[in-house]
Amino acid sequence: MSNRATFDNELLNLQQDILRMASLVEQNIFDALEALFNRDPQIAKKVITGDDAIDRLRYEIEDKCIKLVATQQPMARDLRVIFTGIKILTNLERMGDHAVDIARAAMCVCGGVPEKALKKIPRMARLTQDMVRDGLDAYVNGDVEKARTLCAKDDEVDEIFNLVFQALVEYMQENPTTIPCVVYLLFVARYLERIADRATNIGEDVIYLVTGEMQELN
């Protein structure tokens, strides 16, 4: 029996709180993409209002972290658990914001976008969602190897982003009347690319948590 049972319990709760917030963020990213692919403004609105709960949760958990630092004088791994907790919260919160960005963009592209222009986005979306999932798995399991794989996946997302960018620009050049709609798809691609970056940040956070080394993955 550890003589820090209460503190250990609070650290465990912290991890669970973070996962609770992560699942809301994952769901919102998923829904935002649904709104885009199905041109469904109702789901888009749900994503936008749902972000408030994510923001509230972020502050609530962050406040717990601050109280743990103030009252428990964490050292070594304990300190890293709390510090990475705060960083992961920030990354998740920003991902949540990007889900809202995608939902807003989805509402703007509703109606007029030809399938051809949408073609590459789903693969990018799938990869990005995988990265978010992998980052959180790595966090839960303290899996440094998995955290490192995010780097390669992020490169892949960046590559697809460049292709999507080119394809969309060419499409808009050929079909200038579609620009007011298609330009929002460019934004979506950009937001996905940012979400992938945030997932990579979580990978870096996990590496720091486990090894104490700060390193840039990408």
Added chain:
Amino acid sequence: MDNNKIVVDSLNLYYKDFQALNNISIDIKANQITALIGPSGCGKTTFLRVLNRMNDLIDGVKVEGKVLLDGEDIYGPEVDVVQLRKKVGQVFQHPNPFPMSVYDNIAYGPRIHGIKDKRKLDEIVENSLCRAALWEEVRDRLFQSALGLSGGQQQRLCIARALAVDPEVILMDEPTSALDPVSTLKIEELLRELKSFYTIIIVTHNMQQAARVSDVTAFFLTGNLIEYGDTEVLFTKPCDRRTEDYITGRFG
């Protein structure tokens, strides 16, 4: 060129049959603050007392191995223990001013070492009190009893008293454990200033204090030196599981 002030090599210490320190080897750098941490009974205070031979006063103590101060073995046959303790001063857990005036407390050591000149003594008293960050608070009451000072002032007086004989190394055994937080922080600030003149070794049970003030930290457990290294590393990513358990409060 290494900067070692103290080199301890393969030190064993026994209290009669009980071995209190096992094969300790450690290099202590000049002008650094070294913190010794570990649970009660781990040997850290015993180790501290090795460094100015305070353990000599205890019956049945046997010391093996080498303890070099500036390359000279302090357990060598020609060593004058009084001279050694002049070089290696000590401040204790509880402030212990002599029952005499502030001035006489500070002048006590220099007088024992033969300084009689009034002007010289005045200078030593003022300098020591200044270095111990106490001068401004006591300059108007130098000839009043030191026992009238607050606990934090008394401890700084004891530091000034240790400084008055011009030591090279200062050993501190939990110097702030009997003090309030403000006095504690004053002494910690003081340590940072003093380290440019002295080599300081401090025993503390306060992890945050060790982390705040020291440059290097040594973790002792059951008479063994478990881990020794940069404080910054030891408190953020210690190498040994036992160090991690101790500093995060999970030990035992």
